[in-house]
Amino acid sequence: MLGVALVVFTAGIGVAYAATVSQDVTLQVTAPGGGSTRNVTLKSGSSFDSLTVSGSTMAFTLSGSQSVSLTSSSLDFNNDQNVSSSCGSLTVTASQASTINIETGGNCSGGGGGGGGGYTPYTPPSPPATTTPEPEPSTTESTPSSSSSSSAEPTPSTIPPPSSVSTETTPTTPVQTVSFPIPSTELELGMENDEVTKLQELLASEPEIYPEGRVTGYFGELTRAAIRRFQERHGLPPVGRVGPLTLAKLNEVYGGGVSQTPPPTSASTPALSPTSLFEREMELGAEGDDVTQLQALLAGDSDLYPEGKITGYYGPLTQAAIRRFQERHGLPPVGRVGPLTLQKLTEVYGNVTLPPAPQVTEPTTQAPLPLPPVTYSQSGSVPIPTAELDLGMESIEVAKLQVLLAKDSSIYPGGSVTGYFGADTFEAVKRFQARYGLPTVGRVGSATLAKLKEVFDSE
Template sequence: MNKIKVYLISCFSVALSLTAVSTHAATVSEDITLETTSGSNITMLASSEFDSFTVNNNSFTFTLSGTQTVSLRDSDAKVLKTNVDGVTGSCDGSNSSITLQASKASSFEITIEGSACSSGGGGGGSYTSGGGGGGGSTSSTQTTTQTTTQTTTPTPAPAPAPSPYLEGAPPPPTGLESSAPVIAPSPVNLPPVPNFPGILNLTRGLGLGSTGDDVTALQQALKSMPELYPEGIVSGRFGSLTKAAVARFQMKYGLVSSVSDPGYGYVGPKTRAKLQEVFGSGAVSITPAPVVSAVGAALSRELSLGASGDDVTKLQAFLAADPSLYPEGKVTGYYGSLTVAAVRRFQAQHGISQVGRVGPQTLAKLNEVMGQGTTVPVPQVPPPQSQGDEATRAALQNQINDLQALINSLTQQVQSAQ
């Protein structure tokens, strides 16, 4: 058996007798005794599994996930209490023990009580965290403490209002909708944007793999807005960084609302017209998108590395609103390493164990924060272009050409499939 001494309020990760089983999990291969400065001995039994744990002055904090369990034993038979209600400890006269299960919570804080749960002439018993008591005793008077758990049924969320999103785009994810009225926007004059005459020469659709002077003009224009194109690489080739910059431009000006929208990251007719409007004149006056308050729970399940779906998209969009949490700001709908790092920063900000996984405690905090004044932009349909000048007619002709090219491509695909 190994013994680990901890002095004062120290925090560390146990490396002795632990066998890694995944990126964040560890298994105890033999009993380990932890001794605090108060002289209490706590034994963590072999086969215990956890993601991480820290040791404090007179308490231990464990983080669990999946089917993990941790078994603890105190040879002084002192009461082992946890912050999670309903976790039952036991006494057999000479030892006290408690088992932590990930099915009950993802984070447990174990405190060593000063009194023994059993004394004198033996006897056994149990005690429940949150309620105290339990254990055998030689006293002729027995006191029973009852724990009453009150269950509160949440009020169902109100039915969502009709979606004001751009026609053809999917509605916002469940939880971000609200019956609250949409705040009417008012026109705002934005600061002048540098003029890029070359952007007016865009006459074709641009996507991954495109090359040419028009791609160079596109990259130069996007580079002038670091929040859209922080890398600022002007290569004349439309790569993944350029696609991400185009997607941010589309999100900013309400051309798309999510990664699943048609045309996301592609310079088609609408995106080209908006690029020419913004970068071709040197100034732009637009109507900002209205906002809808995010009321109620926004996420409904736990999330971890490899997860995907609309709830991951919602999580990423929320985290991206704070650059200190998610500086990359990538909203892909896939829970990758960048999202893990962003969730860890959120957990650190709110005093939660930094495991990078959205477990029960993190899920509750996210829903709490996302329900307090978070705003979601509602994309606007781009204003109709004036028909009175030659540039507008040229833009319309470009749209017709692109649509014709798309029809031809689809016709060829249908013919080849027959």
């Protein structure tokens, strides 16, 4: 609660969270486009979830019955939610807007009697446009010389005779558009679900925004930093949370798909067969014979897939192998087998005959690793794992997890305690998550660890 007699948010960046203002507060903002500093009064009784003052912009997040009242001596208030204001005064309630960006406008004092008109909707600042010099207009194609524009295509070392130059057309590199699903719900730090996976796939298509490119389904610090870069690029408050404004901007930016230029191929490369090696796209969570065959191909190259596990389930190890394949062949390392990756797999492995998919089962007789026994306390309880766990892991923590899940045959009917987190364990974790209302991701994250402790500590 802001309860001092006078609080000043100076021009620059200031942030407040979950506040109810008990006395008037002075906010200092710059004029739009830079220049002088202006004082705005945040009135006593205003309440909000968050306030970010950045340069000329005041960004509020409201919920429930919260409202905000601003006044100034003689300035208009402009905003991006079309909330009407009078000269020197603006009041916004949560029922009108859950998020709103506000700037001061021009001087509205003086001159004859009141009346609307003069409202200008606020437009968030856009990043400076980059310009590319255009080549000089020409009616005929010509071979670029040393003084040609730097944007011209590179010239091959062997220049054809002039007669052929006048009749041939220089091939251009095609630009392909790849569509990713766009998240539809608000997201923030700590969440773990399929919507986060969609968000990470979008961000990973731009290395400048999400250089790590990790698609895990978990909204951690790396994802929050990437969202902040996206928000800064597109003139939104860099809060690191996906709210209504950010969802709208994601739809605007990525709704038409992501344009990607495939790497150039040698003129001697034979044309691709129209028949793809695989018949569908694949991503984290997919399972089937085609996943098994994909893993068998990747396992033939230990640099791509050092673990070489052929399980028929597309888990984090397969995702990491696909990322390495994509990096090697100049594709965005998103870890998902989409149209471009399907094409490249066909190009690289097209002359390989896929073997029949082997029958894959989780080991049931002996643990892949020598494991110490899982001990019970005097009360008969089982130790609860303390580390996050995922497909492909091998440890005593996995064995603890399996002992817990095996106590309920409807959750883990196989009941094998191997210390290896395979497909059977993954499905058992998903059943546990479905029963207790958690996102069914099959991975043991912080929320699942907490629920395991809650359920089995009480037994």
